[in-house]
Amino acid sequence: MGKVTDVRVMVTGGAGFIGPHVVDRLIKRGDVVRVFDNLSTGSLSNIARYISTGAVELVRGDVRDLAAVKSAADGCELIYHLAAQSSVPKSSEDPRIDMEVNIGGTHSVLMAAREKGAKVVFASSSVVYGRTDKVPTPEDAPLSPYSFYGISKMAAENYCRAYSELFGVPTVILRLFNIYGPGTDKGLMIDLYRKLMRDPGRLEVLGSGNQKKDYLYIDDAVDAFMMAPEKAPCRGEAYNIGLGESYTVFEVAEMMFRTLGLHNVQLSAKGGASWLGDVELTQPSVIKAELELGWKAKVGIQEGLEATLNWFQETLGRVEGGR
Ligand SMILES: NC(=O)c1ccc[n+]([C@@H]2O[C@H](COP(=O)([O-])OP(=O)(O)OC[C@H]3O[C@@H](n4cnc5c(N)ncnc54)[C@H](O)[C@@H]3O)[C@@H](O)[C@H]2O)c1
Known part of the structure; x- marks a missing residue:
């Protein structure tokens, strides 16, 4: 081909x-x-x-x-x-x-x-x-x-x-x-977005909601x-x-509500483990990449999330009641 x-x-x-x-x-x-x-x-x-x-x-x-x-x-x-x-x-x-x-x-x-x-x-x-x-x-x-x-x-x-x-x-x-970013078909952000599309009034996240991870654009x-x-x-x-900053699932969900202009979403957690083998805390030291490669993340989570949500809106459709 x-x-x-x-x-x-x-x-x-x-x-x-x-x-x-x-x-x-x-x-x-x-x-x-x-x-x-x-x-x-x-x-x-x-x-x-x-x-x-x-x-x-x-x-x-x-x-x-x-x-x-x-x-x-x-x-x-x-x-x-x-x-x-x-x-x-x-x-x-x-x-x-x-x-x-x-x-x-x-x-x-x-x-x-x-x-x-x-x-x-x-x-x-x-x-x-x-x-x-x-x-x-x-x-x-x-x-x-x-x-x-x-x-x-x-x-x-x-x-x-x-x-x-x-x-x-x-x-x-x-x-x-x-x-994460445009083109993603798995992971936290698209999972939350799909759930909000199904029901903009409530969002149940996997696990405790306090899993804290690093998200890189x-x-x-x-x-x-x-x-x-x-x-x-x-x-x-x-x-x-990695970004070198970690956010809980609840924090990402709240950021998403604010960015989408969604008010009064009932946020809850399913409890238990998100899935077998999940690691609930990730936060890298990114000093080595900075010193040896001259690489450092430039896109903060809010900016990256906005770009990703724009892409979700264009490809999946809008969440009812949101901006
Ligand atoms: N996306 C992330 O957050 C993330 C995080 C850590 C590591 N990684 C790693 O980065 C790489 C890319 O991740 P991604 O999110 O684009 O994954 P992805 O699953 O979207 O892409 C993997 C690609 O590999 C192809 N593939 C799978 N098995 C194959 C096989 N046997 N032979 C040939 N092709 C095969 C798939 O068709 C797919 O196009 C992967 O190695 C993944 O493990 C991704």
Whole structure:
């Protein structure tokens, strides 16, 4: 589909949420990009507009298929590895698939990178820390994941590091915190918005409502993806990529009501755990990324939330009674 020439950059998982934003930025700086995706949760419609410009080629394939990954990596100097089983709850439903895609798939990418001489930027996650009591959490905090997804991301990180140390493959790891923004199809903000669309008078959140997490706007995350391969030594080091501020679910909900102009919404919590494997407190130290990559988040939660809500309004429709 859409054969293009002079591809130097591959984005696995490029048809998901974060991938198209990375692709967009790469194209804007003049790259020609190959997206490698099996479209299991991603969608062609997320990248169709780029394919039609001729700057992006989609190779439909599975990261567990080493031959397919190697063939797609032909000519690439840089591989952004985003393809993953990316859901914590799903990792409890089927730990085996999570392991095969996230560990096996990353290993395929690393083998391909070794053969082609490419650099790898790996999208890891804050969940590798698990329920840490070291807050704000620095990168050298012990890794003690609390979900199968966290375990597979931690293992994949270690494969990246070992491929760098033992085989000289340049790799850099980004530990992303909760990324949100236009294009998102999962996570807290869209979940709350969908509930408000169903019933603008009341909102029941999952868990206690006091889970406190770091939320990073997508444009800031993409900045980190652009800077990391340029600025990092690329010897398998990891960087926290987060806002550096945490908010409870109740606080995010209240911000949302204010921004949407909703009054008197009855806010309650379902209680119990939000889902199996959830980590209820995340707050990164972002000093390492600032010092070594020159990266720091620029978009505050209010600004990011407004942009995201605008996108929800345009794509999902408005919440009754809101602005
Ligand atoms: N969104 C976040 O808040 C967040 C936070 C931490 C880490 N991450 C990581 O960042 C990356 C991108 O996240 P996202 O939110 O865009 O996820 P996403 O689920 O929207 O996108 C993942 C993409 O990978 C593709 N994919 C899944 N399995 C595949 C396979 N076996 N072979 C090929 N392609 C496959 C999907 O079709 C999808 O397009 C993931 O690795 C995720 O684990 C995301």
